[in-house]
Amino acid sequence: MNTSWITYAKLLEKELNSIELNSSPKELYDPIKYILNLGGKRIRPALCLMSAELFGGDIKEALYGAISIEVFHNFTLVHDDIMDEAPMRRGQATVHEKWNRDIAILSGDVMFVKAYEFLAKLDQKHLPAALKLFNQTAIQVCEGQQMDMNFETTKAVTLSEYIKMIELKTAVLLACSLKLGALIANASEQDASLIYQFGRNLGIAFQIQDDLLDAYGDPDKFGKRVGGDIISHKKTYLLLTALEKANNQQKLDLNLSLSASFTEEQKVTKTLAIYNELNIPELTKAAMQSYFNEAMESLNKISAEKELKKPLSDIAEMLMSRVK
Amino acid sequence: MNTSWITYAKLLEKELNSIELNSSPKELYDPIKYILNLGGKRIRPALCLMSAELFGGDIKEALYGAISIEVFHNFTLVHDDIMDEAPMRRGQATVHEKWNRDIAILSGDVMFVKAYEFLAKLDQKHLPAALKLFNQTAIQVCEGQQMDMNFETTKAVTLSEYIKMIELKTAVLLACSLKLGALIANASEQDASLIYQFGRNLGIAFQIQDDLLDAYGDPDKFGKRVGGDIISHKKTYLLLTALEKANNQQKLDLNLSLSASFTEEQKVTKTLAIYNELNIPELTKAAMQSYFNEAMESLNKISAEKELKKPLSDIAEMLMSRVK
Numbered sequence: 119m120n121t122s123w124i125t126y127a128k129l130l131e132k133e134l135n136s137i138e139l140n141s142s143p144k145e146l147y148d149p150i151k152y153i154l155n156l157g158g159k160r161i162r163p164a165l166c167l168m169s170a171e172l173f174g175g176d177i178k179e180a181l182y183g184a185i186s187i188e189v190f191h192n193f194t195l196v197h198d199d200i201m202d203e204a205p206m207r208r209g210q211a212t213v214h215e216k217w218n219r220d221i222a223i224l225s226g227d228v229m230f231v232k233a234y235e236f237l238a239k240l241d242q243k244h245l246p247a248a249l250k251l252f253n254q255t256a257i258q259v260c261e262g263q264q265m266d267m268n269f270e271t272t273k274a275v276t277l278s279e280y281i282k283m284i285e286l287k288t289a290v291l292l293a294c295s296l297k298l299g300a301l302i303a304n305a306s307e308q309d310a311s312l313i314y315q316f317g318r319n320l321g322i323a324f325q326i327q328d329d330l331l332d333a334y335g336d337p338d339k340f341g342k343r344v345g346g347d348i349i350s351h352k353k354t355y356l357l358l359t360a361l362e363k364a365n366n367q368q369k370l371d372l373n374l375s376l377s378a379s380f381t382e383e384q385k386v387t388k389t390l391a392i393y394n395e396l397n398i399p400e401l402t403k404a405a406m407q408s409y410f411n412e413a414m415e416s417l418n419k420i421s422a423e424k425e426l427k428k429p430l431s432d433i434a435e436m437l438m439s440r441v442k
Numbered sequence: 443m444n445t446s447w448i449t450y451a452k453l454l455e456k457e458l459n460s461i462e463l464n465s466s467p468k469e470l471y472d473p474i475k476y477i478l479n480l481g482g483k484r485i486r487p488a489l490c491l492m493s494a495e496l497f498g499g500d501i502k503e504a505l506y507g508a509i510s511i512e513v514f515h516n517f518t519l520v521h522d523d524i525m526d527e528a529p530m531r532r533g534q535a536t537v538h539e540k541w542n543r544d545i546a547i548l549s550g551d552v553m554f555v556k557a558y559e560f561l562a563k564l565d566q567k568h569l570p571a572a573l574k575l576f577n578q579t580a581i582q583v584c585e586g587q588q589m590d591m592n593f594e595t596t597k598a599v600t601l602s603e604y605i606k607m608i609e610l611k612t613a614v615l616l617a618c619s620l621k622l623g624a625l626i627a628n629a630s631e632q633d634a635s636l637i638y639q640f641g642r643n644l645g646i647a648f649q650i651q652d653d654l655l656d657a658y659g660d661p662d663k664f665g666k667r668v669g670g671d672i673i674s675h676k677k678t679y680l681l682l683t684a685l686e687k688a689n690n691q692q693k694l695d696l697n698l699s700l701s702a703s704f705t706e707e708q709k710v711t712k713t714l715a716i717y718n719e720l721n722i723p724e725l726t727k728a729a730m731q732s733y734f735n736e737a738m739e740s741l742n743k744i745s746a747e748k749e750l751k752k753p754l755s756d757i758a759e760m761l762m763s764r765v766k
Contacts, residue, residue: 235581
């Protein structure tokens with residue numbers, strides 16, 4: 119069997135919608151049902167299932183791991199949305215908007231336990247390693263979120279600090295999903311480590327792409343307003359690369375282009391002009407491609423038939439297809 | 443050996459102060475060090491150690507369970523303090539006051555993972571049952587907190603709903619601490635269940651006592667302003683019992699005594715007068731004593747020498763000694 123992401127995504131959708139939850143107090147459980155039913159690409163849990171399948175693991179057991187990862191991911195969304203004061207998530211009101219802050223904190227906490235409940239359903243022999251991986255990843259995701267918040271008020275963020283932040287906030291969870299599938303399938307330590315690196319590098323490439331799309335994406339395809347990061351002065355791979363490459367005059371221009379005296383449209387136009395002058399789109403694409411290549415190299419090294427790895431290389435290509 | 447609570451509390455204090463935490467980002471780890479070092483009676487983890495000792499378990503392993511429980515408890519304090527907008531905790535600023543809301547949410551989340559990290563250090567053969575117990579308890583504690591918040595805006599709360607709330611919010615964690623110690627010590631299922639019931643009933647008795655002390659405690663000994671619950675219109679065991687026992691006139695008087703036209707002192711005086719008329723202090727003491735007796739009955743039934751149970755009966759007596 120060689121199952122594609124879309125088949126798994128549908129299976130996962132069904133599983134997530136039928137998670138058994140207590141009925142009371144409903145203030146706690148309604149938000150959990152709500153956020154888990156808002157959709158999403160279900161990439162993380164699909165990666166866990168694909169990895170388990172690649173290494174010949176039990177898909178039923180892997181499903182527990184996959185659901186655990188997706189519930190954890192949604193928990194982080196609920197808490198992050200409070201911190202970011204985000205009104206919308208996937209086109210719908212966020213939990214703290216639809217209910218309130220306290221309910222968002224507490225139903226998030228319950229989801230966190232639920233993630234551990236699914237993890238606890240793994241075969242006893244996989245549990246210690248799975249728990250260790252999951253705990254380590256959960257801590258890293260929190261550290262990434264804190265770094266991201268810190269960056270808002272930090273003047274000088276280096277490119278390597280930025281890469282570290284996106285690695286922790288986003289990439290390690292993709293890596294964890296894949297490694298969890300490998301653990302469940304009793305893959306060798308080397309293969310488990312290779313598939314982790316595949317996910318980690320793919321995750322970093324994906325986040326760099328996100329930054330690129332925010333400034334250069336086709337607004338029709340991207341679904342967000344182009345230039346949003348520029349307008350909100352967000353530290354992105356593009357801005358930090360520009361600040362590293364810029365001469366003194368260009369640095370002044372870059373800071374000036376973000377000054378309050380300009381309209382939002384002017385800010386975007388002026389910043390993009392400097393980005394273009396400094397070759398930022400090409401440099402960003404090259405960085406993205408380099409992480410992507412590293413990811414594919416790890417995938418190639420895994421001791422399995424190339425044909426069996428196709429669903430994973432396909433999903434990697436799909437994730438990168440937004441600008442490639 | 444027959445170790446008292448105070449010996450364990452000191453050992454735990456040392457362990458908690460030497461928990462290894464990452465150093466960065468410091469915004470995430472400073473609050474964790476801060477809250478874990480604010481002190482407290484360390485009752486929950488001491489119960490875990492005492493239970494492990496009672497059943498002849500490995501105290502080193504039980505220490506992981508004990509620390510896990512105490513870190514979890516402190517995580518709930520950090521998140522609850524946000525929800526309750528509490529400025530002070532153990533005489534010091536709460537985490538969200540000293541830092542901010544977002545840091546309190548996120549460092550709380552990290553503590554939650556830390557609790558699971560300590561749990562994951564248990565012997566592999568104890569892990570599945572320990573994880574199941576811990577997950578169930580964590581969910582119940584969240585449900586209790588939600589019920590407590592709901593009660594603020596619910597008009598008619600019954601006494602049995604109130605007991606359910608304090609059971610979930612407080613008592614099950616004491617019960618879990620004790621049962622965890624029993625699991626680690628490979629106690630029989632029956633003994634594990636009995637020690638759980640000991641903790642559960644003791645916890646309920648303790649919370650009822652808390653309500654009683656708030657209205658009738660010696661202000662010098664209690665350390666809080668007497669009548670605080672009355673002034674803040676909090677639904678307590680006393681108020682709900684009074685509302686169940688009151689005739690129509692007394693119900694009117696009770697509602698009237700809480701009306702805005704009175705000073706805080708008048709509210710307290712008038713409410714206490716009705717409580718006294720309805721025998722509420724005696725009824726509350728009787729309920730407290732009944733839960734306490736049930737707790738001691740469970741302890742008596744445990745298949746161990748009476749002498750070995752002394753530290754647990756001593757701590758139970760100590761917890762009840764504030765009004766007994």
